[in-house]
Amino acid sequence: MTLDEKLKARAQREDSPIPKGFDERMDALLHDLPEQVTPIKKRRAPRTAVCIGIAAAMVVGAAAAAPTVLEMARNAIGYFTQNSGSEYAEYQGKYEKYNAAVGMSDTNGDQTLTIDNLAVDDSYMLVFYTLKSKTPIELAGTDDEPQSWRTSWTAPTFFAQVNGKQLDTTGAIENEATMPDEYTLTGVHRIVLKEALPDQFDLLLYDSGSSDINDANFQFAMSVDKSTVAVETLTVEPKQDFTVDFSTEYDGQTFHMHYKPRIERVSISPFGSTITLSEQAEDPMTNFVLRDDKGNYLPVISNGSVGGGISRATNSFEFLGADLNTKSVTLIPCIGQYRLHEVKGALDSLPLTDDSTGGYTLESLDVGEHRAVATFSFHGPITESNAQFFLLNADGTELDADCYIDYAYDRENSLCITTIEYPDATPEQIAQLTSVCFWQPDDDLELLEDQAVTINLQ
Numbered sequence: 001m002t003l004d005e006k007l008k009a010r011a012q013r014e015d016s017p018i019p020k021g022f023d024e025r026m027d028a029l030l031h032d033l034p035e036q037v038t039p040i041k042k043r044r045a046p047r048t049a050v051c052i053g054i055a056a057a058m059v060v061g062a063a064a065a066a067p068t069v070l071e072m073a074r075n076a077i078g079y080f081t082q083n084s085g086s087e088y089a090e091y092q093g094k095y096e097k098y099n100a101a102v103g104m105s106d107t108n109g110d111q112t113l114t115i116d117n118l119a120v121d122d123s124y125m126l127v128f129y130t131l132k133s134k135t136p137i138e139l140a141g142t143d144d145e146p147q148s149w150r151t152s153w154t155a156p157t158f159f160a161q162v163n164g165k166q167l168d169t170t171g172a173i174e175n176e177a178t179m180p181d182e183y184t185l186t187g188v189h190r191i192v193l194k195e196a197l198p199d200q201f202d203l204l205l206y207d208s209g210s211s212d213i214n215d216a217n218f219q220f221a222m223s224v225d226k227s228t229v230a231v232e233t234l235t236v237e238p239k240q241d242f243t244v245d246f247s248t249e250y251d252g253q254t255f256h257m258h259y260k261p262r263i264e265r266v267s268i269s270p271f272g273s274t275i276t277l278s279e280q281a282e283d284p285m286t287n288f289v290l291r292d293d294k295g296n297y298l299p300v301i302s303n304g305s306v307g308g309g310i311s312r313a314t315n316s317f318e319f320l321g322a323d324l325n326t327k328s329v330t331l332i333p334c335i336g337q338y339r340l341h342e343v344k345g346a347l348d349s350l351p352l353t354d355d356s357t358g359g360y361t362l363e364s365l366d367v368g369e370h371r372a373v374a375t376f377s378f379h380g381p382i383t384e385s386n387a388q389f390f391l392l393n394a395d396g397t398e399l400d401a402d403c404y405i406d407y408a409y410d411r412e413n414s415l416c417i418t419t420i421e422y423p424d425a426t427p428e429q430i431a432q433l434t435s436v437c438f439w440q441p442d443d444d445l446e447l448l449e450d451q452a453v454t455i456n457l458q
Contacts, residue, residue: 070100072226087408106218110134113218122233123269136182156207199227235267259285278314282307289381293327320414332452337441344437376416389438401425
C-alpha cells in the first residue's frame, strides 16, 4: 500500500471525511517525489477532528450538578511518572506550573475515565486522563502496527464547551497515550486554542466520536479559574485581513490562486507558539513561512488544516523558535517547495547536510536493535517540518524490513525528532547498515515578499 493509499484508508476508517480535492493534491505531490519515496513503508496518519455543527444538548444526569471550581496552581502531574519517554516530558515543569488537579471520574459500562489534570495557557489546553476498564482494552489498528500508535488511536478524543459555547477543536488530534497494563490507559490530549479563553470560565469536557454531545461516552462539567497564576505569554489579536494572488504552473497547466485570509491571533506561550488564520474557503491558504524581527525563519509544524465554505474556517499553526523577546513575526506566502533531493553520508559522518538555502541538518543519529532516532535542525525557509530519513546498506539499498516512522519536536531547541521502528529486523541486518540518507527540499521555494504581512508583538 502506497503512502497516499494508507492515508486515505486510515481517514476513512476513522470517520474523518476526506477534504475536497485531497486525492488530486496527493497525486500531484507524489508525481514530483523521487521515485524511491512512493513505496515508503508505513507512516502514522494524524486523525482529524471535525465539528459537525449540531447544537449541543444540555448536560443531564450527574454531569449537570454544580461544577467544581478549579484553580490553576502548581500541581504535580502523575502522567509523567508513568511515561518518562513522553514527547512532552521535558516540559513537565511548565505544565505543572499552569495546571489544576481535577480528579473527576465518569463511568460508562465497564470503563471509567478520570480527568487527572487540566493545564491551560494562551495557546493550548492539555487534558491529562486515565481510562480504566474491567476487561482488557481493545486497541484500534492491527497487530502489525506499533502499539504506541494503536494506543493513541484508541485513546479518548475530547471536545469542549466554554461557557455553553462549542470550542472549535477542528484540525489534527494530538493525542499521546500509554498502557501500564492491559486494563489501564493513561494519556494527554493537547487541544489547540484558536481563541482566547477568559480568566474564569465554565468548561464541559466530553469524549465522543464527534462534536455532538449526544454521542458522548463521558462528560465532565467544571469551572476553571486561571487568574490565580500569571501565565508568561505574549499574545496579540490583530484581526488583520490580507490577500494573496499568484499564478503557478504544473504539468503544463497554469493555475491562478486567490486567497483572502485573516490573521486572527499570534500567541507565544509556555506550551507552544501559534498563529491562527481564518478564511472563507474550502481550501484555505496554508503555504507560508514565518520570519522573526531578527531575520530568523521560524519552522511551522505540519499539523493539517480544515476548510470551510459557507462559514469561515479557522486553523492554528504551531511554530518554533520564538520567545517573549520576539518583537514581530512576518508571514510570507510562498509557492513550493515541490521537489526533493537526496543527502547521503556515513552513519558516523554527522552532522550531515548540504548547501541548500532551506532545509534540514541531521545533527545526531542513534541506531538501535529495533529503532533508530534521528535529530534534525532547520535552516532557512521550509514548508515541511517532518524530516524523513532512511538507513542504508553498503550497496546503497535500504534496510529490508517493515519500518514505521513517527515525528516529535524539541520545542525548546527547534528540533525535529524522527523515529523509525523496525520490529522485525534481525541483528545481522542492523550490523550491515553503513550509511544514512534523507530527503532535502530543492531550492525551488518562491517567497512572495511583496505580499508579506508583519504582526507586531511588542
